[in-house]
Amino acid sequence: MHYPVEVFTGRVSDYEGSRPSAIAKLQVEGELELTELGLVGDEQAEKKIHGGPDRALCHYPREHYAEWARAFPEQAELFCAPAFGENLSTEGLTEKNVCIGDIFRWGEALIQITQPRSPCFKLNFHFAISDMSAQMQNSGKVGWLYRVIGAGKVSSEQPLELVSRLSDVSVYDAAAIAWHLPFDDEQYHRLLSAAGLSVSWTRTMQKRRIKGQIEDNSRRLWGK
Template sequence: MTREALTIDALLVGPVALLPDGRSRSGIHKLPAHDARWLSATGLDGDSQADLRIHGGVEKAVHHYPREHYAGWASWSRRADLLASPGAFGENVSTTGWDESNVCIGDVVRLGEALVQVSQGRQPCWKLDVRFGETGMAREMQARGCTGWYYRTLEPGWVRSGAQAVRVERPHPDWPLSRLIALLFARDERFAPEWERAAELPALAQRWRDTFARRVAARRVEDWEPRLSVPPQDA
């Protein structure tokens, strides 16, 4: 059974900054917020994203990443410095006890004083490779399915490290994020009936619903390379 309440181990925010390649800008570099931060419809006060076409917005107001995934990453990555504390993956919320297997799409959570809802998983991109200096980081996250998840804000409010995250409603108990993430990253056309079901989930972010619906209509999976491959230097 999912624990219904957890402590927020860390709340993290950060500005847009250059990545280590010196040419790419990202909001992935997060630092602990030691005071309470206001969570609005579009995110935490003091937090920023570089490309608002892809990151941020009402369906990605907050990114939550399970701290327990770090142990697995430590055996894959050389970057012990980044993995020594929460924030390595650009998350806003770090906890221990919830992961993609026991969090469901549409779960409503009291996050501090704010009320949020799980809206979608994460689709990792090449900026993870650049941040860690390790080719294939985004592909590995996709393969493992340990992507974390995003919340949409239902009721704005104050959030701080040490506050409680409490699950208060579960409208889709048959749809853990692990199921949705596996479907999103499945290329086999035999999953088309499941894609069709996923496209009808009312709590799922519209972009994910549209992706599943396009697959069903086209009978093929979209090209992931632009998202996963680091652009060439002259791009």
């Protein structure tokens, strides 16, 4: 299957009442260079929690936007790509039908799914919805991140093509294991066994297994 893709990049901007962010992205056409750290011209404000080799690209399913618009009719006009700061937007790929470790060909490049996108508090400011990050996380409609395993030239004129599936852990399952289920060592082991899982998620799941408890996510979701 081939999936046509829209492509977006952004620059870091200041947000009143919040920290700088590059969530506001613009659509780009034509050929782009994709490196191991993402699309040339795309920026991330806080490199500790955004970007890096395991989080080089963010993908969000376009079909989710209609659901968000129905949930928030007063802000309906905001819910269109790339409102969640995604680099890639498609129809036909969702958290339920892609898996951790999936490898896609995109133009000259190869990209691999590493983890669900972890919503953060900046979404609350971006949409002026006080709990947007928590609602996104609870819904499972979070999108996902990629590492670049083969850099090269890419463009919106070239579709995504799934070329390898290395695990049976869907992105939806990974999000459920991380955020929706009570402590479950067996499920953490299942997620850790998924080839291609990001270093940060590997570390988090392993820490849960060692400590026997789930970490506090309130700072990520609420900025406190």
